[in-house]
Amino acid sequence: MMRKEIWVLLILSVVIALVVSPFASSLPDGLERVAEDHGFIDKATELINSPIPDYVFPGITNEKVATSAAGIIGTLLTLAVAYGIGCLLKGRDVQGSKTSQEQKHGNR
Amino acid sequence: MHIPDGLLDPKTFGTAWALGGIAVGYAVTKTNKELQERQIPFMGVMAAFIFAAQMINIPIAGGTSGHLLGGMLAAVLLGPWSAAIIITTVLALQAFIFLDGGITVLGANILNMAVIGVLSGYGVYLLFRNLWPNRTGVLVGTFVGSWVSVVMAAIACSLELSFSGMGALSIVLPAMLTWHVIIGLLEAVITTVVVAYLTQVRPDLVHQAAGSR
Numbered sequence: 001m002m003r004k005e006i007w008v009l010l011i012l013s014v015v016i017a018l019v020v021s022p023f024a025s026s027l028p029d030g031l032e033r034v035a036e037d038h039g040f041i042d043k044a045t046e047l048i049n050s051p052i053p054d055y056v057f058p059g060i061t062n063e064k065v066a067t068s069a070a071g072i073i074g075t076l077l078t079l080a081v082a083y084g085i086g087c088l089l090k091g092r093d094v095q096g097s098k099t100s101q102e103q104k105h106g107n108r
Numbered sequence: 109m110h111i112p113d114g115l116l117d118p119k120t121f122g123t124a125w126a127l128g129g130i131a132v133g134y135a136v137t138k139t140n141k142e143l144q145e146r147q148i149p150f151m152g153v154m155a156a157f158i159f160a161a162q163m164i165n166i167p168i169a170g171g172t173s174g175h176l177l178g179g180m181l182a183a184v185l186l187g188p189w190s191a192a193i194i195i196t197t198v199l200a201l202q203a204f205i206f207l208d209g210g211i212t213v214l215g216a217n218i219l220n221m222a223v224i225g226v227l228s229g230y231g232v233y234l235l236f237r238n239l240w241p242n243r244t245g246v247l248v249g250t251f252v253g254s255w256v257s258v259v260m261a262a263i264a265c266s267l268e269l270s271f272s273g274m275g276a277l278s279i280v281l282p283a284m285l286t287w288h289v290i291i292g293l294l295e296a297v298i299t300t301v302v303v304a305y306l307t308q309v310r311p312d313l314v315h316q317a318a319g320s321r
Contacts, residue, residue, distance in 0.1 A: 013153070024165045025167045028172060028173065029173055044113065045112070045114035046112075046113065046207060052207075053206065074163075075160045078156045079153065079156035081155070082152045082194055082197045089143060090145050
């Protein structure tokens with residue numbers, strides 16, 4: 001039952017993650033800028049070893065490709081996790097195998 | 109505006125975890141009641157879009173960049189409580205997998221962007237929508253509410269930084285606002301364009317508050 005507009009938003013997300021993300025600005029964001037200007041950026045620490053630090057997929061030498069890879073993995077992972085949380089919140093089987101599947105097709 | 113580890117002290121991030129946790133817990137119960145089952149795929153796609161859009165830093169002025177936060181976009185389309193869950197999900201994945209925002213301060217980032225940003229912006233949006241109960245009200249409310257959501261999140265972030273001894277509020281707050289009043293405009297433009305597109309093709313995609321359905 002996923003409506004056309006929602007597909008448009010999903011395709012747009014994939015295009016942004018794959019194609020646009022390597023060309024994003026690397027300038028500091030507002031908070032980083034304030035932390036730099038006021039001398040507390042050095043207080044920032046890293047507590048865990050992130051699998052894909054700073055949106056650069058490790059092991060890929062071309063940085064644009066590494067950013068694309070991080071972007072698409074993150075986008076699809078976010079899609080899956082948020083969908084899963086939605087299902088959990090509504091007590092629905094993630095597989096959609098409840099009667100909702102029939103309703104979905106019925107609404108088309 | 110993702111705070112990294114090390115910038116907030118334990119009393120501040122602890123308080124933020126408590127407040128953020130209470131709010132997200134409440135959001136879970138509200139979403140459980142208000143979210144319709146057919147909206148679940150939309151919730152997933154909205155989170156994915158916000159994740160992707162947050163990767164796109166856009167230069168704003170003076171060697172600084174900003175990106176969409178997306179809280180208002182999710183709130184206008186799916187309601188403020190679903191939006192809080194969506195932004196919390198995005199922030200948690202960013203912190204644990206992409207080193208974007210810290211772990212100890214995740215509660216503060218959730219409080220600022222998923223709770224304070226979303227609820228303040230949505231409150232402003234509702235004022236406009238009640239004033240003009242038509243598409244104009246929706247779009248003007250979206251624009252102003254988006255700007256407010258970024259500015260309010262920046263104010264909360266400034267307070268937390270200041271409480272943690274990163275600088276006097278009289279210095280940190282104006283510095284944060286200088287950039288975030290501009291980043292808020294970016295938020296307002298992007299959010300309003302997406303809402304304008306979606307409401308033109310499908311007016312029913314806009315979240316209706318309980319009782320007005």
